[in-house]
Amino acid sequence: MTRVSTRTRQDAARLALGAMLVLAGASHLTVARREFRAQVPPWIPMDTDDVVLLSGAAEIALGAALAGLPKERRRVGGLAAAFFTAIFPGNISQYRNRVDGFRARHRHEARGAAGRTAAAGRVGALRGRAGPAPVSRCPAGTGRRP
Numbered sequence: 270m271t272r273v274s275t276r277t278r279q280d281a282a283r284l285a286l287g288a289m290l291v292l293a294g295a296s297h298l299t300v301a302r303r304e305f306r307a308q309v310p311p312w313i314p315m316d317t318d319d320v321v322l323l324s325g326a327a328e329i330a331l332g333a334a335l336a337g338l339p340k341e342r343r344r345v346g347g348l349a350a351a352f353f354t355a356i357f358p359g360n361i362s363q364y365r366n367r368v369d370g371f372r373a374r375h376r377h378e379a380r381g382a383a384g385r386t387a388a389a390g391r392v393g394a395l396r397g398r399a400g401p402a403p404v405s406r407c408p409a410g411t412g413r414r415p
Contacts, residue, residue, distance in 0.1 A: 297325025
């Protein structure tokens with residue numbers, strides 16, 4: 270069995286964290302911007318959109334630095350730790366106030382997808398085309414309705 274050095278594992282973890290931070294930061298600026306705005310604590314004395322944009326930019330910068338500046342890993346690691354420490358009170362606020370912009374979005378999308386599928390089946394049936402298969406109400410394995 271080949272033994273993987275600690276340095277190699279640390280480099281892999283550093284690169285993985287860097288990639289995750291870049292992706293998270295990019296989502297702050299694009300597709301999940303509304304969800305992140307919903308999670309900004311009310312006691313932050315700035316516009317919520319500005320907070321989301323700044324934290325997204327910081328995440329992208331930290332992620333890129335973690336991945337691209339291996340000789341500065343201690344300094345960048347310290348900055349990343351300071352960033353995570355700075356945003357932690359916001360996570361506590363989300364928990365205490367029961368705020369979860371992502372969960373609400375996914376519930377809404379799930380309902381929307383189910384509604385679109387059912388509607389497509391009804392429209393297809395009206396046009397003489399088969400829609401999605403009907404949901405079976407038969408007890409498992411019997412093939413007969415109760």
